[in-house]
Amino acid sequence: xxxxxxxxxxxxxxxxxxxxxxxxxxxxxxxxxxxxxxxxxxxxxxxxxxxxxxxxxxxxxxxxxxxxxxxxxxxxxxxxxxxxxxxxxxxxxxxxxxxxxxxxxxxxxxxxxxxxxxxxxxxxxxxxxxxxxxxxxxxxxxxxxxxxxxxxxxxxxxxxxxxxxxxxxxxxxxxxxxxxxxxxxxxxxxxxxxxxxxxxxxxxxxxxxxxxxxxxxxxxxxxxxxxxxxxxxxxxxxxxxxxxxxxxxxxxxxxxxxxxxxxxxxxxxxxxxxxxxxxxxxxxxxxxxxxxxxxxxxxxxxxxxxxxxxxxxxxxxxxxxxxxxxxxxxxxxxxxxxxxxxxxxxxxxxxxxxxxxxxxxxxxxxxxxxxxxxxxxxxxxxxxxxxxxxxxxxxxxxxxxxxxxxxxxxxxxxxxxxxxxxxxxxxxxxxxxxxxxxxxxxxxxxxxxxxxxxxxxxxxxxxxxxxxxxxxxxxxxxxxxxxxxxxxxxxxxxxxxxxxxxxxxxxxxxxxxxxxxxxxxxxxxxxxxxxxxxxxxxxxxxxxxxxxxxxxxxxxxxxxxxxxxxxx
RNA sequence: GACUCAGUAGCUCAGCUGGUAGAGCACAUCCCUUUUAAGGAUGGGGUCCUGGGUUCGAACCCCAGCUGAGUCACCA
Numbered sequence: 001x002x003x004x005x006x007x008x009x010x011x012x013x014x015x016x017x018x019x020x021x022x023x024x025x026x027x028x029x030x031x032x033x034x035x036x037x038x039x040x041x042x043x044x045x046x047x048x049x050x051x052x053x054x055x056x057x058x059x060x061x062x063x064x065x066x067x068x069x070x071x072x073x074x075x076x077x078x079x080x081x082x083x084x085x086x087x088x089x090x091x092x093x094x095x096x097x098x099x100x101x102x103x104x105x106x107x108x109x110x111x112x113x114x115x116x117x118x119x120x121x122x123x124x125x126x127x128x129x130x131x132x133x134x135x136x137x138x139x140x141x142x143x144x145x146x147x148x149x150x151x152x153x154x155x156x157x158x159x160x161x162x163x164x165x166x167x168x169x170x171x172x173x174x175x176x177x178x179x180x181x182x183x184x185x186x187x188x189x190x191x192x193x194x195x196x197x198x199x200x201x202x203x204x205x206x207x208x209x210x211x212x213x214x215x216x217x218x219x220x221x222x223x224x225x226x227x228x229x230x231x232x233x234x235x236x237x238x239x240x241x242x243x244x245x246x247x248x249x250x251x252x253x254x255x256x257x258x259x260x261x262x263x264x265x266x267x268x269x270x271x272x273x274x275x276x277x278x279x280x281x282x283x284x285x286x287x288x289x290x291x292x293x294x295x296x297x298x299x300x301x302x303x304x305x306x307x308x309x310x311x312x313x314x315x316x317x318x319x320x321x322x323x324x325x326x327x328x329x330x331x332x333x334x335x336x337x338x339x340x341x342x343x344x345x346x347x348x349x350x351x352x353x354x355x356x357x358x359x360x361x362x363x364x365x366x367x368x369x370x371x372x373x374x375x376x377x378x379x380x381x382x383x384x385x386x387x388x389x390x391x392x393x394x395x396x397x398x399x400x401x402x403x404x405x406x407x408x409x410x411x412x413x414x415x416x417x418x419x420x421x422x423x424x425x426x427x428x429x430x431x432x433x434x435x436x437x438x439x440x441x442x443x444x445x446x447x448x449x450x451x452x453x454x455x456x457x458x459x460x461x462x463x464x465x466x467x468x469x470x471x472x473x474x475x476x477x478x479x480x481x482x483x484x485x486x487x488x489x490x491x492x493x494x495x496x497x498x499x500x501x502x503x504x505x506x507x508x509x510x511x512x513x514x515x516x517x518x519x520x521x522x523x524x525x526x527x528x529x530x531x532x533x534x535x536x537x538x539x540x541x542x543x544x545x546x547x548x549x550x551x552x553x554x555x556x557x558x559x560x561x562x563x564x565x566x567x568x
Numbered sequence: 569g570a571c572u573c574a575g576u577a578g579c580u581c582a583g584c585u586g587g588u589a590g591a592g593c594a595c596a597u598c599c600c601u602u603u604u605a606a607g608g609a610u611g612g613g614g615u616c617c618u619g620g621g622u623u624c625g626a627a628c629c630c631c632a633g634c635u636g637a638g639u640c641a642c643c644a
Contacts, residue, residue, distance in 0.1 A: 007577085007578060007595095007613080008577090008578090008595070008596090008612070008613050009578055009594075009595055009596095009613085010578085012595065012596075013595095064604080064605090066603055066604065066606055067600090067603095068599095068600050068601065068602085068603065068606085068607095069599075069600045069601060070600085070601050071600095071601040071602070071603085072601090072603085073602075073603050073604065073606090075604085084603090084604075086601095086602070086603090088601070088602095089601085090601090107596095110594095110595085111594075122602095124602045124603075124604090125602050125603085126602065126603065126604070128602085128603085128604070130602080130603095144578080145578040145579080145594065145595075146578085146579085146594090147578075147579040147580085147594090148578090148579065148580095148593060148594055148605090149579080149580095149605090150593075150605035151605065152604090152605040153605090155605080156605090157580080157592090157593080157605050158579055158580045158581090158592080158593060158594090158605085159579090159580075160579065160580085161579095161580080162575090162579090162580095162636085162637095163636065163637060164575095164635070164636045164637080165579095165636095167636095176579095218644080219643095219644070220643080220644075221643085263643080263644095265642080265643045265644095266569090266641090266642055266643055268642095268643090269638085271643070271644095371644080375644080413644090419644095420644060423644080476644095499635095499636090500634095500635075500636090
């Protein structure tokens with residue numbers, strides 16, 4: 001990057017860096033810096049025992065600086081918060097040489113630089129707990145100015161709020177917006193709470209493949225990739241269900257996995273292409289047991305985060321106090337639409353959809369139609385935690401048939417705030433039934449449902465060896481985190497939400513611009529056609545198109561039928 | 569994918585009816601030894617998202633595009 005592209009402030013900071021080196025200060029020292037406490041520990045402990053804080057060493061990022069002649073105040077932010085420091089010229093420079101204060105601290109250090117200080121804690125005349133600095137060490141020079149967010153009496157000034165910048169430069173967001181960091185700390189507390197609980201129960205945390213030859217366990221469009229050495233397609237996993245159940249077959253009686261899943265579908269406030277699911281499978285249990293287990297998870301997580309089962313979420317207070325109501329899908333639909341779907345045929349269900357104003361298409365089977373009715377008319381009504389239970393068999397190909405109603409399955413979804421939070425079954429372990437259900441999915445697929453499941457022969461083989469009765473459950477961890485931290489968007493609970501890559505404006509020559517404009521009208525386009533349209537000479541054409549490809553603005557591909565040019 | 573809104577200094581934002589681009593913070597120089605969204609003085613800093621068009625003249629109006637956000641659709 002040339003100096004011309006740098007802003008004035010960036011140039012000044014690079015110059016400061018240079019001057020620092022000239023003064024014999026290493027702006028990026030290698031040696032370990034021995035910190036002996038943190039901002040939060042000083043704040044928590046000073047009032048109880050001042051003597052414990054007469055020799056403190058802390059390090060962090062300088063977030064503000066108030067210089068008054070021979071003395072100055074600054075704030076240091078470490079991983080637990082901020083604390084003020086007091087810097088006096090004659091104390092950090094006891095001899096004749098005052099350069100460390102006059103030059104380094106006052107002029108060459110900037111907001112954002114990382115420093116370490118040694119000193120003692122005291123209270124200023126204004127009542128602020130402060131570290132009186134005896135020794136100051138430069139630990140890392142920052143070359144870019146940070147947004148300066150200020151706060152007074154709970155009011156925030158000049159907040160760094162632009163969502164695009166916050167998501168693209170999450171590191172900056174984390175530095176200047178403490179509430180953002182807090183959300184991610186809470187996310188970790190949620191994981192730790194759940195892990196601890198599962199481990200208390202004696203279940204094993206395991207890992208299963210992300211690259212799979214057959215994407216199974218859910219109805220979703222997968223990402224596809226290619227393995228060069230094997231020369232075969234591989235899919236990114238959409239769920240881990242089928243692998244975890246293989247482990248139950250293998251003799252584990254309780255397994256769980258926190259797993260990144262990938263779905264090649266739309267993105268919005270609640271969907272990111274990669275997201276995290278926790279799936280757990282426990283042998284000799286059924287979905288009724290799993291409901292109580294799920295209640296315990298919710299209660300423990302809420303209490304770990306908030307000290308209570310009541311959690312604010314938007315305009316609602318969600319109470320995760322067990323037990324949650326159990327409502328069958330049939331009851332739910334009857335309650336919110338007035339229609340009883342019991343024993344209805346596909347045609348009758350389609351008729352109900354028409355009357356309710358729900359669009360249908362011929363690829364939808366019975367299960368999908370019922371799912372549509374529920375999703376359209378019922379789902380949004382369940383704000384407080386509610387188990388919706390006993391789903392139609394068509395929409396649950398991996399679930400055991402209901403012990404009393406063979407047209408239903410032993411399945412529940414936990415609804416919170418009108419959205420699905422968890423999904424669980426008494427797992428289907430009859431291999432012959434399972435094979436038939438897969439066959440049914442296949443015929444759905446042939447009807448045009450591109451989410452219907454593939455047949456996983458190896459999974460069927462595993463079931464044929466015998467799987468104990470098992471209950472399994474999955475929780476969307478991102479959604480759980482959103483609910484538990486009152487975050488309105490999934491981007492607020494993912495450090496690095498998926499975004500389009502940043503595009504830099506590229507300088508184009510006149511001829512390149514002509515070709516580029518034509519490409520904006522039609523792309524991809526056949527090479528000779530584009531060349532004719534551009535009306536450029538052979539030489540100019542060649543130069544223009546080579547320029548565009550080298551600047552990664554366009555790409556030339558051999559399609560077999562000829563050369564085709566695509567805009568990037 | 570559709571619609572709506574937005575893009576101006578490092579950050580947050582003004583910018584009237586189209587007429588030489590502004591403020592606060594930050595930055596630079598200076599004053600000040602317990603300040604605290606420090607204060608005071610002076611100064612520097614701009615591809616007004618990009619490309620066209622209208623116009624004597626465009627940050628502003630029109631068209632196209634890019635990026636983001638929101639709503640909806642799709643999607644467990």
